[in-house]
Amino acid sequence: MHGSVRVLILCWALPAALSAEMRFSDQALAAGVADDGEANGAAFGDFSGDGLPDLFVARLGRSARPLLYRNEGDGTFVTADLDGVQSGSTMGGVFVDYDSDGDLDLYTINFFRPNQLFENVDGRLTLVDVELTDPGSSTGAAFADYDRDGRVDLFTTHRGASANQYKSRPYQEGFVELSDFHSMLGSGGDSFGALPFDYDSDGDADLYVSNFGFANLLFRNQGRGSFLQVARGAGLIDQGWSILSLPADYDNDGDLDLYTLRSQGQASSLYVNDGGRFVDVEAGVGGSVSATGGAWADFDSDGDVDLLVSTVGATALYENQRDGAFADVGSASLPASALAAGLTGGVATADYDADGDIDAFISHLEAVDLLLRNDASASGRWLQVELAGRPGQTVIGSRVRVRSADGVQLREYAVSTQIGTASGHELHFGLGDNEQVELDIHWASGQQQTLSRIAANQRLRLREPVPGQDLRIDAETEPSHAPGWRPMVFEVVVSNVGGAQVGGAGLTARVEVRDRVQYEQRLEVPTLAPGESVPLRFPVWTPAMAGEHRFAYCPGRR
DSSP: OOOEEEEEOOOOOOOOOOOOOOOEEEOHHHHTOOOOSOEEEEEEEOOSSSSSOEEEEEEOOTTOOOEEEEEOSSSOEEEOOOBTOOOSOEEEEEEEOTTOSSSOEEEEEESSSOOEEEEEETTEEEEOOOOOOOOSOEEEEEEEOTTOSSSOEEEEEEOTTOOOEEEEOSSSSSOEEOGGGSGGGGOOSSEEEEEEEOTTOSSSOEEEEEEEEEEOEEEEEOSTTOEEEOHHHHTOOOEEEEEEEEEEOTTOSSSOEEEEEEOTTOBOEEEEEETTEEEEEOSSOTTOBSEEEEEEEOTTOSSSOEEEEEESSSOEEEEEOSSSOEEEOHHHHSOHHHHSOSOEEEEEEEOTTOSSSOEEEEEESSSOOEEEEEOOSSOOEEEEEEEEOOTTOOOTTOEEEEEETTEEEEEEOOEEOBTTBBOOSOEEEEEETOSEEEEEEEOTTSOEEEEEEEESSEEEEEEOOOOSSOEEEEESSOOOSOOTTSOOEEEEEEEEOSSSOBOSEEEEEEEEETTEEEEEEEEEEOOBOTTOEEEEEEEOOOGGGGSSOEEEEOOSOO
């Protein structure tokens, strides 16, 4: 069990003025990202490792290549190489540290061919030769540690007759297709995207799937990556032309609410989270008809999140009024290029110019892409937090709370595409007039940490502390799921990845046949010093396993 770590940090703060009206200007041409090649989505992420968000742009044209831009740090971008990328019909992409080695890799989503994974090697993205068992017609990707074993898993959505897919990682290298054994996760109908978010605040990643013309699906994680479909009971049985959903604690009450965007002339909806059940509320944001993308962010840094929505018509900007309602300020705050009618794509956000406020990139399928620089002359104070894990340990799914005199704000670190689009990896908090705050971090591993007296107007890169005792389980060989009468041996490696010696631990393997336990064995783990590992072998064959069976073991740290 992990303890609580309390750290005192003293930092300097820059002077800041009171919040003011939001203002944006289109800097696409000046920044070198004014492309007109049928862009469907984009993703911000610092793949170069210099602290500045770089940019990936997906283009739908059959002969168009996706674009990769490196942030130069002076407000401009330059084209970078993307080794092995294919041309044509790229739906989107997302930066993700899939191998938990401390840098951002890239996963691209392709409609007429398999998706591609690019590994970051010293700041250069190179195609990985890994089998992704992808049937094509992909629309989205949702990365999370669904089974809580410390490694990143993957859920992908698809259109047409192709089922959605769940890919786990029982060992460090590659993905294992487990959709046949989690068959409900393959369900959906013309799925446009999936959202990993902990809607019930129980510490694991749930999944919300947006379906185009069919009922949306909410899969509640019952622990270790076992799911139950609960959309109706949770009030999210939305049956419209949904294209994506965006979570945020817009009312600052400590849980994640949900904004669902719809196409085909339908209005979007805001659902408030009331103890794990969602209620559709009228808050002034339902006017976004035929939406194409969106993003939550505290654009004026006043302590609550606002909402930017791209549509088939003009882009909409809704300012949070802190009374449960929003005001449409788009016509007064956005440039003419964003207000012009046209078929836009997704919305990606990040502080690309490193000035403390959040900017936005809007893909365009019929005209030049938009780079909306946040030019508010006097916004509130701010804080940006970037989370870094221990080697081999993901931080996706971690939560950060900021406490100030004005209340509590919540951010959850999630990695997924929404209409092929993903925002930057910094967690941005608007602080209003507050000069100091307190941070509560609930790491994805379950470890908790508190940081006191944190000064405003700074960027913090926080690395998860090494716990005193922590064991990891890695599968060395994939068990056969249909062994017949042949023996089946499953081998795992138990490693001490903590900072202290661990003794007295045990590991149990169990075989179930139609929910009846056919085999169960416990092996004792010898005392391990920090960094030490030991292999354990389980011969888990019985005659009763000749037919249908499944192998179950408890991965992870606890």
